[in-house]
Amino acid sequence: MTIEKYQQEAKGYTMTTVMAEAARCLLCHDAPCSAACPAHTDPAKFIRSVRFRNFKGAAETIRENNALGSICARVCPTEKYCELACTRTEIDCPINIGGIQRFVTDFEQNANMDILKKGPANGLNVAIIGSGPAGLQAAATLLTLGYGVDIYEKNEKAGGYLTYGIPEYRLPSDIVDVEIQRISNLGANITYNVTVGQDITMAALKADHDAVIIAAGASVAKTLPLFADNPYVQSAVDFLAEVKSNPAGVDLPTNVLVIGGGDVAMDVDTTLKLLDVKNVTDVVYEEFAEFKASDKELAGTQKQGVTIVDGYVPTAVNGNTVTFKHRQLNSELTIEADKIILAVGQQADVTNLGIELENNELTHGGFHTADPKVFVTGDLAQGDKTVVVAVQKGKQTAEEIHRVLGGQN
Amino acid sequence: MIKKDLSIDFMGVHFENPFCLSSSPVGNCYEMCAKAYDEGWGGVVFKTIGPADFEIDEVSPRFDELTKEDTPFVGFKNMEQIAEHPLEENLADLRRLKDAYPNKVLIASIMGTNEQTWEELAGMVEAAGADMIEMNLSCPQMTSHAMGSDVGTNPELCKKYCEAVKRGSKLPMMAKMTPNITDMVIPAKACMAGGADGIAAINTVKSIANVDLDRKIGLPIINGKSSISGFSGKAVKPLALRFIQQMRDAEGLENLPISGIGGIETWEDAAEFILLGSSTLQVTTAIMQYGYRIIEDLTNGLMHYMAEQGVEHLSELVGLANKNMIPAEKLDRDYKVLPYIDWDKCIGCGRCLISCFDGAHQAITWDEATRRPTVDPDRCVGCHLCKLVCPVDAISAGEVVMKAGRVGTAASKQI
Known part of the structure; x- marks a missing residue:
């Protein structure tokens, strides 16, 4: 097994090719791309800056609007947001906005730019539980507004799914580490290996802070009763975390069966292929027309040669042999695999955090909980569960706290 | 594939097609000119030959480009002067070219330092077999102020040196104009009065294309300094067309034979120069960027244009647009x-x-x-x-x- 392919990010733009892509942009009057970005990263403005060779200005636009600009550049399903709205599509194909954003944020890093500045201290402190994208963005926004921020992270590294989930070829750890370092430099105090509700109580957090944000995400793998206690089964999140932490140390067999059809399943599929697993078969509940994975992820997975079978649901499991039935057709499928990876979703674990969830999110919109001092953001708040929407929610939660607390001494 | 006769007579010399290398780095030796002839160019203006005692010593690097978005070579800046090979070697190359390609047109570009050297050079290139002489009165980056565009902006010197060349050779002769002047008609008339048979226009425009923002030095940088030098390529085409029109519009120059130069890349550019009065055309910058092979699309494209226009001889198109350019007050x-x-x-x-x-x-x-x-x-x-x-x-x-x-x-x- 070789890990080079898994670790190799696709080539980005050069100074010349990024200018070619920026020159394709029509620089629209009303900029539908910017209107379509949940995080308000303002692609119309930063692409125009690139077109006029103001790369530093472009980096400021991205960074000031999106504290995870380099991460979103790589993992945002842009075809659902800015690129879906792009007017250029009516001529040929949309501008590669993610690609331009990646170039600009790489430029920012190479130029050692330090764009976000800590606001003058207002004497107020906020605790944030979880350091995934929503928690990190909330921290960045609060810090620029002058708040003190303490982040409590249950793992030994920050980033949540960015660090432990998204595979290296799609989001290199170095990029995530730098983004977290920026927020750390801004003044975020991150405590690692601490589970709130277990190692420290909510009451203690509330006593020491003016507000608490629960940004714990949906980090626990769901399973299916059929697969309980099956030694051949591993969850997708566990598998991805294991590979991300030590790709060379993972021992993989020849035949792997994956069950699931979201972006996480696609990440698992592609990762397996890049790690030279010969036969990767992914059986998916949804049919292609109703697929949850983004087009980009699906296309990438198919390009790697993964066999994807759509519309089947598992009905019987006997050790490493799984039988599926088609949801509509009279059709049965039995697959024997050396390893089975379940990518059937994640759930939240908010034990002892004092909040009620339904289907892993608040039962109402917004970020408030019954406790006026406690807020919820990220996957636990209603809305899309993508990274860019997590950034949006993190920003909005911070702004809401600022509104409630007034931000004054 | 379309086949049309692209031949044209210019100053009494027959060209199989109007496309020539201009006097520049692209026609610097026998091998280059031979390759250009082989690929289909109708003529070559061999890189300007100077007197034996004028030593050429070039800088490194010596080019720069103007870009726009991702488009390279919107314009091109060049610091090279005239041929750096010894006079005898250049004359030998002319001889070999004429022997190997008797049906192609060989034009010798010359540049003297005084009346005597202009006259001598004219005689030497004629003896070496050139079909035509082009007087370089216009190179903007010479290290001597008695040469190049400093001469081309002085009508008295232009006339005197044209007379000298005519004394030295019976060959048809065109004088190459500098655009670094307000009114090109004045030196053009002076050259015609001095015996020139036609005009080549334009040479390069004095320029600074870019400045290194950290080092505060124009490009290219030569040991911490730079120099103003000639600009060419697509960006100068509008200037060239304007000068050519102004000459053809001047009283007494209505039928001025012109070899058009300035940013020609495509057959459309070529057709524009022809419609404004050029009989032959000269190209450098596009060749430096893309190579001699561009001749294929220049000639083929021009043939299709002739067919579309219902024209059998290229000469029928020469100058057709001149009369449609009128003073602003008459519009x-x-x-x-x-x-x-x-x-x-x-x-x-x-x-x-x-x-x-x-x-x-x-x-x-x-x-x-x-x-x-x-x-x-x-x-x-x-x-x-x-x-x-x-x-x-x-x-x-x-x-x-x-x-x-x-x-x-x-x-x-x-x-």
Whole structure:
């Protein structure tokens, strides 16, 4: 097994090719791309800056609007947001906005730019539980507004799914580490290996802070009763975390069966292929027309040669042999695999955090909980569960706290 | 594949096609010129030959380019002077070229330092077999101020040196003009008075293409310094066409034989130079960027243009556009042409709206819901900036409207 392919990010733009892509942009009057970005990263403005060779200005636009600009550049399903709205599509194909954003944020890093500045201290402190994208963005926004921020992270590294989930070829750890370092430099105090509700109580957090944000995400793998206690089964999140932490140390067999059809399943599929697993078969509940994975992820997975079978649901499991039935057709499928990876979703674990969830999110919109001092953001708040929407929610939660607390001494 | 006769007679010499290498780095030795002939060029202006005692010592690096977005070579800056090979070697190359390619046109570009050397050089290149002489009165980057464009801006010197060349050789001779002058007609007339048979125009434009922002030095940097030098390529085409038109428009120069030079890359560029009065054409920058092989599309494209125009001889096209360039005060100012916006072609980018407001006359309104522009015919002055900025050609010339109180009918206007 070789890990080079898994670790190799696709080539980005050069100074010349990024200018070619920026020159394709029509620089629209009303900029539908910017209107379509949940995080308000303002692609119309930063692409125009690139077109006029103001790369530093472009980096400021991205960074000031999106504290995870380099991460979103790589993992945002842009075809659902800015690129879906792009007017250029009516001529040929949309501008590669993610690609331009990646170039600009790489430029920012190479130029050692330090764009976000800590606001003058207002004497107020906020605790944030979880350091995934929503928690990190909330921290960045609060810090620029002058708040003190303490982040409590249950793992030994920050980033949540960015660090432990998204595979290296799609989001290199170095990029995530730098983004977290920026927020750390801004003044975020991150405590690692601490589970709130277990190692420290909510009451203690509330006593020491003016507000608490629960940004714990949906980090626990769901399973299916059929697969309980099956030694051949591993969850997708566990598998991805294991590979991300030590790709060379993972021992993989020849035949792997994956069950699931979201972006996480696609990440698992592609990762397996890049790690030279010969036969990767992914059986998916949804049919292609109703697929949850983004087009980009699906296309990438198919390009790697993964066999994807759509519309089947598992009905019987006997050790490493799984039988599926088609949801509509009279059709049965039995697959024997050396390893089975379940990518059937994640759930939240908010034990002892004092909040009620339904289907892993608040039962109402917004970020408030019954406790006026406690807020919820990220996957636990209603809305899309993508990274860019997590950034949006993190920003909005911070702004809401600022509104409630007034931000004054 | 189309086959048309592209041959043309220029100053008494027959060219199989009008395309020549201009005197420059692209025609610096036998091997280069031979390859260009082999690939189909009709003529070669061998890189300018100077007197034996004038030593050429070039800098490194010596070029720079102007870019726009991702487009390279919008313009090109060159610091090379004249041929750096010894005089005898250059003359030997001319001899070999004429022997190997007797049916191709060989033009010797020369540059003297005084009347005597101009005269001597003219005699030498004739003896070496050249068919024609081009006098380089225009190189803007010579290390001697008695040579190059400093001479070309001095009509008395131009005339004197033309007379000297004519004394030295019986060959047809054209004088190559510098654009670093307000009125090219003056040196052109001086050269004709001195015996020149035609004019080559234009040489390069004195320039600084870029400045290194950290080091505060123009490009290219030579040991911490740079120098003004000649600019060429697509960006100078409009300047070349203007000078050529002005010469052809001058009294007494109406039939001036011209070899057109300045940013020719495509057959369309070539046709423009021909329509404004050029009989032959010279190319360097496009060759430096793409190689001699561009001759294939220059010749083939020009043949198709001749076929479309129903023309059998290229000479029929020479100068056809000259009479259609008239002084600004003689243009018809009685009407305006409203733009017509095709909403089916429009993709709603709003670039016309922005340019009309910020750069024209605030005559376009915008429907935010449908993302479509509308022209207010009263505010619109018919400038057509909107048409030029539209990325999908959705805007064209529409209704012709007479200005209030003017005589005549809109239908009679040739828009």
